[in-house]
Amino acid sequence: MKTILITGCSSGFGQEIASHFLARGWKVVATMRVPDEDALPRSEHLRILPLDVTNAASIRAAVEQAGPIDALVNNAGIGFLNSLEGTPLEKIREIFETNTFGTMAVTQAVIPQFRERRAGVIVNVTSTVTLRPLLLLSIYTASKAAVNAFTRSLALELQPFGIRATLVLPGYAPGTRFGENARAQMLGIPDEYAGMAQKIFTAWEESTDPVTHATDVAEAVWTSVTDPGAPAFLPAGADAIAWAAARTPGQL
Numbered sequence: 001m002k003t004i005l006i007t008g009c010s011s012g013f014g015q016e017i018a019s020h021f022l023a024r025g026w027k028v029v030a031t032m033r034v035p036d037e038d039a040l041p042r043s044e045h046l047r048i049l050p051l052d053v054t055n056a057a058s059i060r061a062a063v064e065q066a067g068p069i070d071a072l073v074n075n076a077g078i079g080f081l082n083s084l085e086g087t088p089l090e091k092i093r094e095i096f097e098t099n100t101f102g103t104m105a106v107t108q109a110v111i112p113q114f115r116e117r118r119a120g121v122i123v124n125v126t127s128t129v130t131l132r133p134l135l136l137l138s139i140y141t142a143s144k145a146a147v148n149a150f151t152r153s154l155a156l157e158l159q160p161f162g163i164r165a166t167l168v169l170p171g172y173a174p175g176t177r178f179g180e181n182a183r184a185q186m187l188g189i190p191d192e193y194a195g196m197a198q199k200i201f202t203a204w205e206e207s208t209d210p211v212t213h214a215t216d217v218a219e220a221v222w223t224s225v226t227d228p229g230a231p232a233f234l235p236a237g238a239d240a241i242a243w244a245a246a247r248t249p250g251q252l
């Protein structure tokens with residue numbers, strides 16, 4: 001029986017990815033900043049461990065307690081929307097600490113066991129916002145685009161050890177707690193940019209375009225982990241697939 005460790009399982013995609021793998025006979029180490037035994041269906045194959053991806057001691061402890069794993073999914077992340085001018089550098093660092101450095105730190109912690117066993121898969125969840133520029137998302141997009149570049153280069157250095165590193169790019173998923181969590185991160189948007197922000201919120205509320213569902217992301221992660229021939233990056237969700245098809249040739 002194979003084991004997968006997933007970050008950010010308290011809600012949204014992480015929760016769905018954990019359920020998906022449990023239902024298909026995997027052992028799941030579902031990690032959360034604050035462990036919640038009720039976040040997932042009870043199973044003898046499920047372990048819930050505390051893990052804050054911004055805390056080195058927490059990463060070390062979780063990886064140690066998890067024991068040998070076959071796959072890692074770096075899903076934990078925070079959304080953020082504001083102008084660059086309206087965002088203190090300290091807040092920008094906070095976003096990068098979770099979305100970018102958190103992904104690197106957890107990956108770094110599992111590589112030794114993967115390398116020793118000459119097997120293992122790392123799936124990093126980024127976003128289709130990295131495929132085209134969007135208003136007031138410069139900071140969030142940069143934090144995720146860095147993970148795209150990191151993953152593609154990392155895949156090359158890990159390939160000789162039999163380790164795969166791939167990307168899953170979800171589209172817009174209003175069904176998760178992401179939007180709500182992102183709003184909590186937002187400080188005051190400067191008056192000069194308030195009109196832009198309002199336009200974005202109204203467009204989201206009024207949109208009838210296809211969106212991404214957590215199940216789309218779970219399926220894309222499943223393919224990335226279980227199919228050795230899976231593409232280096234997989235869009236997840238109807239909108240994500242359309243965005244990926246329309247991207248600039250050579251991008252990603």
Ligand SMILES: NC(=O)c1ccc[n+]([C@@H]2O[C@H](COP(=O)([O-])OP(=O)(O)OC[C@H]3O[C@@H](n4cnc5c(N)ncnc54)[C@H](OP(=O)(O)O)[C@@H]3O)[C@@H](O)[C@H]2O)c1
Pocket residue numbers: 007008009010011012013014032033034051052053054075076077078079098102125126127128169170171172173174176177178179181
């Ligand atoms: N929803 C979207 O539209 C969308 C689109 C593209 C990509 N994404 C990406 O998909 C991933 C999952 O997002 P989601 O939509 O499922 O949002 P979500 O419901 O807000 O889930 C995010 C998860 O990340 C966790 N997290 C945040 N900071 C953490 C930290 N320092 N250490 C460990 N866990 C932490 C949260 O835990 P807490 O409960 O402790 O806060 C939560 O479990 C994120 O990386 C996000 O950037 C989302």
